[in-house]
Each structure stands twice: as structure tokens, then as C-alpha cells.
Amino acid sequence: MLxxxxxxxxERLPLDGIWDFQLDHDGAGRVEGWTTGRLPDPVxxxxxxxxNDVLVGAEGRAFVGEAWxxxxxxxxxxxxxxxxxxRLDAATHAAQVWVDCVPVAEHxxxxxxxxxxxxxxxxAGAELRITxxxxxxxxxxxxxxxxxDETAHGPRQRYFHDFFNYAGLHRHxxxxxxxxxxxxxxxxxxxxxxxxxxxRYEASVVGPDAAAATVRVHxxxxxxxxxxxxxxxxxxxEVPDVHRWAPGDGYLYDAHVELVDAAGVVVDDYHQxxxxxxxxxxxxxxxxxxxxxxLTGFGRHEDTPVRGRGHDxxxxxxxxxxxxxxxxxxxxxxxxxxxxxxxxYADRHGVLVIDEVAAVGLNMGLGGGIFGTQGFTTFSPExxxxxxxxxxxxxxxxxxxxxxxxxxxxxxxxxxxxxxxTPAAREYFEPLFALARSLDATRPVGFVNVMLAPxxxxxxxxxxxxxxxxxxxxxxxxxxxxxxxxxxxxxELHGWETEGKPIxxxxxxxxxxxxxxxxxxxxxxEEYQTAYLEMxxxxxxxxxxxxxxxxxxxxxxxxxxxxxxxxxxxxxGVFTRDRRPKSAAQxxxxxxxxxxxxx
Numbered sequence: 001m002l003x004x005x006x007x008x009x010x011e012r013l014p015l016d017g018i019w020d021f022q023l024d025h026d027g028a029g030r031v032e033g034w035t036t037g038r039l040p041d042p043v044x045x046x047x048x049x050x051x052n053d054v055l056v057g058a059e060g061r062a063f064v065g066e067a068w069x070x071x072x073x074x075x076x077x078x079x080x081x082x083x084x085x086x087r088l089d090a091a092t093h094a095a096q097v098w099v100d101c102v103p104v105a106e107h108x109x110x111x112x113x114x115x116x117x118x119x120x121x122x123x124a125g126a127e128l129r130i131t132x133x134x135x136x137x138x139x140x141x142x143x144x145x146x147x148x149d150e151t152a153h154g155p156r157q158r159y160f161h162d163f164f165n166y167a168g169l170h171r172h173x174x175x176x177x178x179x180x181x182x183x184x185x186x187x188x189x190x191x192x193x194x195x196x197x198x199x200r201y202e203a204s205v206v207g208p209d210a211a212a213a214t215v216r217v218h219x220x221x222x223x224x225x226x227x228x229x230x231x232x233x234x235x236x237x238e239v240p241d242v243h244r245w246a247p248g249d250g251y252l253y254d255a256h257v258e259l260v261d262a263a264g265v266v267v268d269d270y271h272q273x274x275x276x277x278x279x280x281x282x283x284x285x286x287x288x289x290x291x292x293x294x295l296t297g298f299g300r301h302e303d304t305p306v307r308g309r310g311h312d313x314x315x316x317x318x319x320x321x322x323x324x325x326x327x328x329x330x331x332x333x334x335x336x337x338x339x340x341x342x343x344x345y346a347d348r349h350g351v352l353v354i355d356e357v358a359a360v361g362l363n364m365g366l367g368g369g370i371f372g373t374q375g376f377t378t379f380s381p382e383x384x385x386x387x388x389x390x391x392x393x394x395x396x397x398x399x400x401x402x403x404x405x406x407x408x409x410x411x412x413x414x415x416x417x418x419x420x421x422t423p424a425a426r427e428y429f430e431p432l433f434a435l436a437r438s439l440d441a442t443r444p445v446g447f448v449n450v451m452l453a454p455x456x457x458x459x460x461x462x463x464x465x466x467x468x469x470x471x472x473x474x475x476x477x478x479x480x481x482x483x484x485x486x487x488x489x490x491x492e493l494h495g496w497e498t499e500g501k502p503i504x505x506x507x508x509x510x511x512x513x514x515x516x517x518x519x520x521x522x523x524x525x526e527e528y529q530t531a532y533l534e535m536x537x538x539x540x541x542x543x544x545x546x547x548x549x550x551x552x553x554x555x556x557x558x559x560x561x562x563x564x565x566x567x568x569x570x571x572x573g574v575f576t577r578d579r580r581p582k583s584a585a586q587x588x589x590x591x592x593x594x595x596x597x598x599x
Contacts, residue, residue: 001115001401002183003340004087004176007269011076012176015130019071019169021045023055023063024133034068035098035131045069047173048089050166050308061561064148064155067168069132073175080124082177083207087115089171089340091134092309093142098131108142108391110170111336111358112398119180128175136167141387143395144335144361160361161335162570163301164558166309170302171339179267181207183215183259188405189442190276192289197242197276202234203257212262219274220254227253244289245275245407247329248596250350252407275347275407281444281465284545286502288352288410295352295548296592297328298574299507302338303557305577311339318579319554320345326574326585327592332506332550335360335416337399346408353408354468354506354550356448357395362388362418365452379424389428393435400439412436412443413506417450417470420460433463448506451477455495467496470507470552474532480523482535489539497545504548508536509572514582524571526583533584537591551588555579 004012020042022034032040045051051067052060075084086099092110096103104116122128138146138159146159159165185204190197203215219228219237228237243251252273259268277289285292300319302309316339323331330352333342337355346353362384364376376383396414403409414432419425429447436445444465449458451471461467471492474485496503512529521528533551540546556573559566569577574585 001113002185002270004085004174005270007271009266009268010176010178010270011079012174013073013076015071015073015173015175016047017071018044019047019069021051022068023051023059024066024068025063027065029066029068029133035101037129039068039070042070045168046310047071047169048171049168049306049310050092050170051168052164052166053306053308062156064137064157066133066135069134069169070129072127072129074127075122075124075175076177077125079122079177081180082119082124083180083182084118084122084175084177085115086118086130087113087174087176088132088169089113089173089311090169091132092136092167092170093138094135096133100129109358109395109398110167111338112395112402113171113340118175132169134168136165138165140383140385141391143357143359143388143391145384145388146361159560160363160366162559162566163303163335164308164560164569166303166558168308168310170309171311179207179259181205181209181213181259181261182268183257183270186257186270186272186405188255188272188274190274190278190407192242192244192276192278195241197239197244199228199237199239199253199255199274199276200235201230201237201255201257205233205259209261213267214260216258216260218256218258220256222251222253239276242276245277245347246289246291246350247293247352248350250346250348250408251275252347272405273344273347274405277407279410279443281502283500284497284502284547286410286444286466286504286547293329293352293547294595295330295504295550296595297323297330297332297352297550298554299332299334299550299552300554301334301557302336303555303577308558311341313341316342316345320349320351322575322579323351323554324349326589327596329592329596330354330548330550331554332356332413334506337402340402343403343406343408347406351408352410353406354411354413354504355399355403355409356413356416357392357399359392359395359415360417362415363450363452365419366417366450378419379422379428384428389432392432396432396436397439400436404440410443411466412440412445413448413468414445415447417448418460419453420447420449421453421457423459426459429460430463454492455499461499465501467499467501467503468506469496469503471505472508472510474535475510475523480528482521482531486535486539489536490542493539493543493546497543501545502547503543503545504550505536505540505546506548506550507552508533508549509552511571512573512582512584513571514576514580529582529584530587533587
């Protein structure tokens with residue numbers, strides 16, 4: 001599935017803006033036929049955005065069920081005879097779509113795109129009514145999992161991840177048009193042969209005249225000069241004296257792929273940016289272009305005031321500027337695939353990305369991150385089972401299919417903090433690791449281990465190419481006692497380094513109230529967050545196998561209401577939710593800029 005583009009043969013029409021919107025409290029929408037016309041009592045809703053905080057009051061935050069969006073769009077007159085497609089970049093967590101009362105698409109999975117072919121419905125110059133029912137309900141068969149608790153006060157969504165369950169049309173919505181015989185998919189794999197770059201491509205062609213069509217490719221450098229050409233649906237472009245894509249150097253070539261019909265006419269064309277680089281693991285080293293890299297950065301969230309998880313280019317550019325200011329070279333898309341524009345930006349600026357599927361909360365022992373118990377067994381016929389595993393596999397397929405051409409993506413993470421110390425966990429995850437490798441053999445694969453499965457007890461870590469560890473010594477363990485925390489952390493890491501794999505510490509952090517100070521470091525103060533980070537850094541520097549440090553979190557973020565462990569959200573951010581730096585930002589800036597200067 002190729003992204004919508006404007007090219008010589010393709011056009012796209014953004015449908016972002018203010019849509020009609022209504023929460024369906026009683027499940028009446030399908031019975032009353034809300035797909036047939038105007039919603040009975042609509043309000044305005046921006047797209048893209050989460051609806052939860054746009055609505056004033058508790059109604060949007062506590063809502064469980066389907067929320068309905070409608071809008072109209074006029075098909076451009078010039079699209080007559082073209083293939084016409086509706087694409088939604090994300091609908092969290094599931095959606096059904098109707099166009100002029102006709103069901104055209106269904107999708108489960110809140111962070112990857114889906115589309116509907118409207119060629120037989122759309123008329124050039126005519127108006128379409130588009131209706132989307134977005135369902136925020138999670139079950140034990142969804143990724144991420146959850147369950148709906150039917151209480152005396154109505155349904156309550158319970159979930160096992162420690163961030164707010166924002167819902168809605170979080171990303172762009174498009175109409176786009178192509179020729180009926182078209183490029184359907186494009187896979188790019190790069191390699192290096194000394195100073196020569198190798199760009200392997202494979203194009204998929206579909207449509208009524210696909211058999212007679214020819215593919216040709218021109219690869220241009222950043223100055224627009226053609227540096228290599230090829231023809232055929234698959235081939236290799238050789239680039240002498242290649243400019244490698246590297247950390248901090250997001251050099252991109254442009255692969256212009258054309259589809260030529262039997263008469264020699266270009267009927268379709270597509271542009272794919274290409275960063276020529278390699279990624280591999282060698283012992284305890286993580287290598288990009290056969291050079292060791294040390295990751296500095298954050299776990300992050302797509303989370304901003306009012307807009308929630310809705311994509312925002314202003315926040316994207318500002319957040320990336322803050323990451324550059326602080327000296328970060330990488331981040332993890334915790335705990336779901338981000339908007340595609342984020343990866344585009346990372347590609348252009350040489351930022352390294354650990355790309356994570358939305359498999360968070362597969363661990364009943366964590367109590368959903370709120371440190372209690374839920375009374376469930378993680379893997380069982382009643383909870384996480386083969387149906388869940390199939391949904392998880394599909395989420396991995398969609399993640400890899402969407403993001404495999406991004407040079408910034410250097411590692412696939414197929415789960416965050418799942419149960420991993422039991423035989424059932426091994427049985428669940430082993431085929432998922434095999435699937436990820438079968439889909440993409442060019443990148444390492446891993447998962448993020450939680451401290452309930454320390455070294456010696458985890459049954460899943462040996463399946464990964466890289467060890468990724470979330471640890472909170474000095475916060476959830478040995479709270480306030482950084483000396484004891486340092487000793488315990490060192491001892492555990494000495495165990496992990498015997499595995500002979502690179503270690504990325506994917507989370508370490510301490511909740512901190514901005515402006516709270518004390519003479520000596522006390523938990524929740526800015527002084528404690530600073531001392532906590534410095535302790536962790538001493539530990540990392542003592543373990544050669546540690547090749548990366550991602551602080552949890554880049555910025556404070558929203559969590560579920562209730563409980564006594566979260567006051568107005570998670571406060572582990574180095575920046576506040578409105579992106580003001582805490583004292584720890586200066587500590588990280590000094591360290592990470594020194595590491596960057598050392599190379």
C-alpha cells in the first residue's frame with residue numbers, strides 16, 4: 001500500500017478539517033441509520049485529533065463505544081476514469097467506513113493506515129458523504145489488550161497500559177487518484193560494497209494492463225542528478241561513491257519509479273526517498289554502516305494538550321528541535337507506530353528510530369502499570385490466546401509493510417514489557433519473532449523486557465538480536481536510596497552482559513514535579529531526578545555491552561484517571577507536557593553532547 005502523493009500521474013485531496021461528530025452512548029447509530037445522512041445531534045470535531053479532550057467535561061474522557069464522524073468531499077472533475085481511493089492514516093482502535101451509505105472498509109488496529117477503493121462509487125465532479133464509526137473498546141483479543149467492565153454506572157474501559165487511551169481519527173484522511181493500472185507496492189533494501197551503494201528494489205504492479213506494463217527507475221541524488229537507472233519490476237541500482245545515510249546525516253536519494261504502458265506512455269509514477277545504509281549486530285555492538293553507534297534519547301508519546309494523540313506538525317518540529325538541542329540521536333516509538341510524518345522527519349535529519357508495535361499491556365503481573373494486580377492470568381483461553389497472537393501478528397505485518405523503507409528505522413520492537421518469564425510467553429512470542437524476521441531480514445528484532453523477568457528468568461530475551469531493558473532502580477525499587485539502587489543495577493547488568501548481545505536501556509526515569517526542590521535529593525524533586533540520571537549513567541558507563549540509553553520520558557504525558565500513583569499524568573518527563581525543560585534536561589544535554597563530540 002503506497003502512501004498518497006502528488007506526482008505527474010497521481011493526485012491527492014486532504015480531508016482534514018472540521019467534521020461532524022457524535023458519541024454513540026446507546027449504540028443507536030447502526031440501528032437508526034446514522035450512515036444515511038446528517039448525525040442527529042452533531043458537534044464540531046477537528047481531524048486529526050483525539051476527541052477525548054476536545055470535548056469539554058468528563059463525557060469524552062470516560063466514553064466507551066463508537067464515536068461517529070461525517071463529512072462531505074467533492075471528487076475533482078479531473079479524476080474521471082481514474083482509480084479513486086479513500087485512505088485513513090489511523091483510526092484508534094477500530095473503524096468501519098461508509099461512503100454514501102455503502103460500507104467500504106473495516107479495520108482493527110489503531111496506529112496503521114487502511115483504505116477503500118471507491119472507483120465504482122465515486123463520480124468525478126460529484127459529492128461524497130463519508131461516515132466513519134471509530135470504536136475505542138479494547139478486548140483480550142486486541143493489540144493492545146483490555147476489557148470493558150459493565151458497572152452500575154455504565155461501561156468502563158479497563159486497560160493494562162500506563163498512558164491514556166486516546167481515541168479518534170488521529171492522523172490525516174485522504175482521497176487520492178491513480179491510473180487503474182498502477183504501482184501497488186515498493187520495497188527498497190540498501191547495502192554497501194565498499195564505496196558503492198546498492199539499492200535493491202521490488203515493485204508490485206496491478207491493474208487490467210499490468211502484464212504489458214514496464215517499470216523503470218531513476219535514482220537521483222540530493223542535487224537532482226541521476227546517479228543510477230534500472231528497468232524491470234525488480235533490480236539493483238549501483239551508486240558509485242555513495243553518500244551514506246548516517247546518524248546526524250540524513251542524506252536521501254530519490255527513487256523515481258515510473259510505470260510505462262505498451263505504447264510507451266507513463267501511466268503511473270511514484271517517488272520514494274532512499275537512505276543508503278546498513279544495520280547489523282556484531283557481538284555486543286550495534287552497527288550502522290559497520291560503525292558502532294551509541295543511542296541517546298527517549299521513549300516518547302504522541303501526546304499533547306487538547307489534541308491528545310492527534311498528529312501535529314508544529315509539535316513534531318518543535319519536539320525534534322528540542323531533541324537536537326539536548327543532544328539526542330534516537331527515540332523509541334513507545335508504545336505504538338507513530339504518524340508517518342515523524343519517520344519522514346527522522347529520515348531527513350539522521351535520527352535513529354526503534355519502531356514498536358502496539359503490543360503493550362501483555363502482562364497481568366504488572367497490573368497495567370499501576371502496581372497492583374488485575375486477577376487475570378496473562379496467557380490463557382480466557383485472556384491472551386491464539387486469537388490475540390493472530391492480531392499481534394497482523395500488527396507486525398502492518399508495521400513492517402508501512403515502515404520498512406525508512407532508513408531511520410534501525411530496530412523492530414515487537415512488544416513492550418510483556419510477561420516473558422513463563423513457558424506460555426515463550427510459546428506465544430517465538431513465532432512472532434520468526435514472522436518479523438521473515439518480513440524483514442535487514443534489521444535486528446527485539447522486545448522490551450520488564451524487571452519482573454530479570455536476567456536468568458526471562459525465556460524470551462534469547463529470541464532477540466538486541467536486549468532492551470526497562471529498569472527503575474532508585475524509583476520503583478530502592479526508592480530514594482540511590483546507593484543501593486546503583487549496586488543492584490550494576491549486579492543485574494553484569495548478568496545480562498554475559499549474553500553477549502548489545503543492551504539498550506529503553507526506559508529509566510523518575511517522576512518529577514517541575515519546580516519542586518530540596519536541599520538534598522528527595523523523590524519527586526528536580527534534584528532527585530538529576531541525581532537519579534547521573535547514577536544510571538555511571539552504571540551504563542561501567543558496562544561495555546550497553547549501547548544505548550533512552551530516558552523515560554521525553555515529556556510528561558496523560559494517563560488514566562484514578563489510583564494514587566499518577567497525579568495529573570505521568571511526570572517522568574525531562575520536559576513538562578507543554579515542553580518546558582526541567583533541571584535534568586541540562587544534565588542530559590551536557591552528557592549527550594559530550595558523547596556526540598566523542599563520536
